[in-house]
Amino acid sequence: MSALLEIDAIDTAYGSSQVLRGLSLRVEEGSVHSIAGRNGVGKTTLLRSLLGLTPPRRGSVHFRGRRIDGRSPSEIARMGIALVPEGRQIFPNLTVTENLVAFAANRHGAPAPWTLERVHGLFPRLAERGANLGHQLSGGEQQMLAIGRALMTNPYLLILDEATEGLAPLIRRDIWQCLAMLHRTGLSILVIDKYVAQLIRLADRHSIVERGQVVWEGDSQALDADRSLWRRYLSV
Numbered sequence: 001m002s003a004l005l006e007i008d009a010i011d012t013a014y015g016s017s018q019v020l021r022g023l024s025l026r027v028e029e030g031s032v033h034s035i036a037g038r039n040g041v042g043k044t045t046l047l048r049s050l051l052g053l054t055p056p057r058r059g060s061v062h063f064r065g066r067r068i069d070g071r072s073p074s075e076i077a078r079m080g081i082a083l084v085p086e087g088r089q090i091f092p093n094l095t096v097t098e099n100l101v102a103f104a105a106n107r108h109g110a111p112a113p114w115t116l117e118r119v120h121g122l123f124p125r126l127a128e129r130g131a132n133l134g135h136q137l138s139g140g141e142q143q144m145l146a147i148g149r150a151l152m153t154n155p156y157l158l159i160l161d162e163a164t165e166g167l168a169p170l171i172r173r174d175i176w177q178c179l180a181m182l183h184r185t186g187l188s189i190l191v192i193d194k195y196v197a198q199l200i201r202l203a204d205r206h207s208i209v210e211r212g213q214v215v216w217e218g219d220s221q222a223l224d225a226d227r228s229l230w231r232r233y234l235s236v
C-alpha cells in the first residue's frame with residue numbers, strides 16, 4: 001500500500017490558542033482510517049488543517065505525493081478530497097437532485113464515476129425524494145444526501161466528520177453499511193466518529209488523538225483487544 005495522505009508533525013492554532021501539537025498521520029490508499037478521541041482534543045481542527053480551512057503553522061501535509069498545506073480550500077477540494085461535514089450542511093432551498101448535481105464532477109477521469117443513477121442505487125430514498133427541498137428531509141435522509149453529494153465529486157478521499165451523530169439506531173446502521181460498501185469499492189475513507197465498536201468493524205487502521213497529538217495508532221484487532229485504551233482516551 002502507498003500513502004494517499006501524509007500529515008507530518010503539524011501544529012495548528014486559533015490565534016494564540018494552539019490545538020494541534022506535532023500531529024502526524026498517514027492514510028494508506030484504499031483503506032478506511034478512523035480518528036477517535038474525546039470531545040475537544042482537536043479532531044475537527046485536524047480536518048480543518050488538511051482541508052486548508054485553518055492551515056497548519058508548522059509541519060506538512062502531502063496528498064497523492066503533492067504538498068497541499070498552504071493551498072486554498074477550493075484547490076484542495078479539486079485535488080480530490082471531499083468532506084461530509086458535521087451537521088451535514090446541505091442546501092436547504094435546493095431540491096435533493098439539485099443538491100446532488102450542484103458539485104458533480106469527474107475531474108480525475110474516474111473509470112466508473114459516481115453519477116446520479118449510481119447514488120440513487122446506493123440510496124434509493126434519494127431517488128424517491130428527488131424533488132423535495134433539502135429542509136424537508138429527515139436527519140437520516142440529509143446524511144445520505146451529504147454522502148451522495150460528496151461522492152458526486154468523485155473524490156480520491158472521502159472524509160466524514162461525525163456522520164452518525166444524532167441519528168436513530170436503524171439509520172446509523174444504514175450509514176455504517178453504506179460506508180462498508182464504499183470501502184469494498186476501494187474508496188479511501190477517513191472517518192471521525194464516537195462509536196468505537198462500529199469503527200473497529202469498518203476501519204483498517206485507527207489513530208487516537210489526545211491533546212492535539214496522535215497518542216496511539218494501530219489496527220482493529222489491536223484496538224479491540226486493549227480496552228484500557230477505550231477507557232483512557234475514548235470515554236466509553
Ligand SMILES: Nc1ncnc2c1ncn2[C@@H]1O[C@H](COP(=O)(O)OP(=O)(O)OP(=O)(O)O)[C@@H](O)[C@H]1O
Pocket residue numbers: 014017019037038039040041042043044045046
Ligand atoms: N474557531 C475556533 N476558535 C478558537 N478555538 C477553537 C475553534 N474551534 C475549535 N476550537 C478549540 O479547539 C479545541 C479543539 O476543538 P476541535 O473541534 O478540533 O475538537 P474535536 O476533537 O473535534 O471535538 P468535538 O468532538 O467536540 O468536535 C477545543 O478546545 C475548541 O474549543
